[in-house]
Amino acid sequence: MSNEDMAKALSQWPALDELAARLAEVWNPEFEIIDEDFAEDIRLTVFMSDANVRLPQLQLEADAWYLDGFSPAKNPELWNVELMQHVSTATKPAGSFATYSAAGAVRRNLEAAGFSVERKQGFGTKREMLTGIKPA
Ligand SMILES: C[S@@+](CC[C@H](N)C(=O)[O-])C[C@H]1O[C@@H](n2cnc3c(N)ncnc32)[C@H](O)[C@@H]1O
Structure with a gap:
């Protein structure tokens, strides 16, 4: 752009x-x-570049993530458990994420990566969303 x-x-x-x-x-x-x-x-x-390649190379300590991939059905490579593990590693203790995806596979992968995940009411056209915290 x-x-x-x-x-x-x-x-x-x-x-x-x-x-x-x-x-x-x-x-x-x-x-x-x-x-x-x-x-x-x-x-x-x-x-x-591909997040699966670049994210593991970066030294990040994020306070919060907004995970905004396309739906996991269309864009599974942005929601896989290995990438969610890299997101978790790059998050400060007590850091958080939010995403409009409420798919079961996304929730399970984020939980497997160590986040404590909650399903909440969505916003606008989105019925549900997920938020989560990495334990302190
Ligand atoms: C729903 S869009 C959101 C874009 C941006 N957050 C916005 O609001 O304009 C999803 C984005 O994920 C990107 N994407 C899809 N697969 C990716 C991957 N493997 N690595 C990095 N980005 C990816 C797409 O190119 C697209 O820009």
């Missing part, structure tokens, strides 16, 4: 103007990975 397209997309949320301006500074449409201190208490890591 070009810097102009990125700026146009983000202009819908004026409350994010300051962060959008910072993103325009660091964004480079040719990048393979962006990994830098972005703003106070925010580290930005963006990569354009």
Whole structure:
């Protein structure tokens, strides 16, 4: 995505103007990975490659994840138990995840990776969602 397209997309949320301006500074449409201190208490890591390959290579300690793959039926490689284990390893103790997928396989894989998982009421068109915490 070009810097102009990125700026146009983000202009819908004026409350994010300051962060959008910072993103325009660091964004480079040719990048393979962006990994830098972005703003106070925010580290930005963006990569354009298979998460199954890249995530195990990164040293991350995330506070929270929003897992936003396509549905597990269409995109099973983004929900497999090995990848969920890498997500868990890259999460701080007491860190969390949320996802609009409520599929049983997703819940089981996140539990197998060490998260304590809850199914909750969804939002908008989504009937249910999952959230979870990594034990402290
Ligand atoms: C539902 S979209 C969400 C995208 C983004 N969160 C958004 O709101 O625009 C799912 C995304 O997962 C990406 N994806 C699918 N399989 C992937 C993989 N193995 N590794 C990394 N990304 C993947 C797709 O390219 C797509 O951009």
